[in-house]
Amino acid sequence: MRKTTIIVPCYNESGRLSKDAFVEAASKDRGLHFLFVNDGSTDRTLEVLKDLKKASPGQFDYLDLEKNSGKAEAVRRGFIAALEGASANIGYWDADLATPLEEIEKFCAILDKGGATLVIASRVRLLGRDIQRRALRHYLGRVFATFASLLLKIPVYDTQCGAKVFKRSDDLKRAFSRPFKVKWTFDVELFARLLLLDKDASLTWVEYPLEKWADVKGSKLKRGDFLKGGLEFLKIFGILYLPFIRRGYLEGLKRNSK
Ligand SMILES: Nc1nc2c(ncn2[C@@H]2O[C@H](COP(=O)(O)OP(=O)(O)O)[C@@H](O)[C@H]2O)c(=O)[nH]1
Ligand SMILES: [Mg+2]
Numbered sequence: 001m002r003k004t005t006i007i008v009p010c011y012n013e014s015g016r017l018s019k020d021a022f023v024e025a026a027s028k029d030r031g032l033h034f035l036f037v038n039d040g041s042t043d044r045t046l047e048v049l050k051d052l053k054k055a056s057p058g059q060f061d062y063l064d065l066e067k068n069s070g071k072a073e074a075v076r077r078g079f080i081a082a083l084e085g086a087s088a089n090i091g092y093w094d095a096d097l098a099t100p101l102e103e104i105e106k107f108c109a110i111l112d113k114g115g116a117t118l119v120i121a122s123r124v125r126l127l128g129r130d131i132q133r134r135a136l137r138h139y140l141g142r143v144f145a146t147f148a149s150l151l152l153k154i155p156v157y158d159t160q161c162g163a164k165v166f167k168r169s170d171d172l173k174r175a176f177s178r179p180f181k182v183k184w185t186f187d188v189e190l191f192a193r194l195l196l197l198d199k200d201a202s203l204t205w206v207e208y209p210l211e212k213w214a215d216v217k218g219s220k221l222k223r224g225d226f227l228k229g230g231l232e233f234l235k236i237f238g239i240l241y242l243p244f245i246r247r248g249y250l251e252g253l254k255r256n257s258k
Contacts, residue, residue, distance in 0.1 A: 004108050004165070005033045005087040007078030009071045013095040014044035016218050019052055025101035026059040032104065033087065034060050036095075037078045040068030072179075072186035079176040083168065088112075090172070091119075091165030096216035099163035103210060107165040110206055117204040118194075120156065121163035124209040132214040140226050148188050151233055151240070152195065154202045159187045161213070171197045174253045181239065182232035184225050189232075192240050196250050 010017065026032055036049045049062040063077055075092045082090045089111050093099065099121050107119040123141075125131045133141070141160060148159040164187070166172050175193040180186040194201045238245045 003031050003033060003085075003087040004029075004089040004091070004104070005035055005082040005085060006104060006165070007075055007082060007090070007092040008034055008036045008095050009039055009074035009078065009092065010036050010041060010045050010049070010095045011039040011068060011071070011074070011220065012041045012043045012045060014041070014048050016096045016216065017045070017048050018097060019048065019055075021097055021101055022052060022060070023055055025104065026056055029105065030059070032059065035078050035082055036060070036062040037074040038062055038064045039070070039074040040065050070183050072183055072189075075186070076176050076179065079172070083173050083176070088168055089165050090168060092162065094162030096218065098213055098216045099161065099210060100212055103163065103208075103212075104165070106211075107163075107208060110208065111165060111167050115204060116206045117167045117169060117201070118206070119165050120158070120205060120207045121161040121213075122158040122207045122209050123161050123213050124157060126209060129209065130212045130214075131210065134215050137215065144226070144229060147230075147233060148185070151236060152188065152191055152202075154191075154195075154205075156191070156202075156205075157207055159191065160185075161210070163210075171201070178252055181235050184221075184229045185232045185236065189236055189239070192236050193253060196240070196246065197253065 022034060026034065038046050038049055046064060052060040053062060063081060065074060065077060078092065079090060089108055091107065110116050110119050123131050123133060144160065145158050149156050171194060174197055175190060180189050182189050239249050240246065
């Protein structure tokens with residue numbers, strides 16, 4: 001059976017994590033696996049994850065990071081573990097389910113059809129779709145996404161939505177082999193890594209306009225983080241375009257995954 005592993009980074013999510021939604025998604029598709037990464041939570045998150053694993057040990061598992069390391073590192077640790085397994089598709093998904101789990105099967109259908117190596121969730125407000133985003137987050141997000149697209153030189157509309165599924169590959173392994181240099185914009189650094197490893201990589205990436213997306217209360221993102229994102233872009237610029245930084249960075253990725 002085709003297997004898909006979805007990594008769910010969790011930092012103090014006991015109040016937001018909907019056990020029922022995960023159990024329902026898993027019961028609908030027996031090939032679907034969830035790997036939660038408890039990112040040093042100080043609330044009851046770990047207990048919730050233990051309960052889920054008890055409910056279906058074959059489909060739910062978790063990693064427990066002792067100290068809080070941030071979403072980027074939590075996702076990276078999840079990928080390292082998932083890449084050891086046999087899943088054909090591996091993705092990550094925000095724990096608050098701003099992107100509903102029902103979308104996973106559509107992502108996998110695109111990957112399984114052949115040709116695509118990555119499906120990126122995109123929050124595009126279109127008639128007939130249900131994208132509920134606060135106005136300020138929407139406009140800041142549009143500015144951010146425009147810069148991300150210019151930086152990467154690819155026509156991507158939304159790099160920051162927390163739902164992406166990849167086809168397993170050696171480059172994917174290399175891309176997760178080293179900790180990210182940035183925190184808030186690691187999705188952009190991840191794309192940069194894949195493009196450095198293969199300049200044509202984006203030819204097989206597909207952006208999927210979500211049917212449904214909604215801001216979920218309890219985001220830990222603060223207003224200042226938008227500015228931090230700008231500074232992080234400078235780092236990614238250096239990685240992509242300054243040869244003396246790029247060379248060592250790329251060698252590091254290739255060396256570490258062997
Ligand atoms: N903010 C934050 N989120 C983390 C961290 N570690 C893991 N996450 C997870 O990253 C995902 C996105 O978090 P959220 O606060 O909803 O971010 P937003 O929706 O982009 O505002 C959730 O699944 C969090 O549990 C962390 O250190 N800080
Ligand atoms: Mg959120």
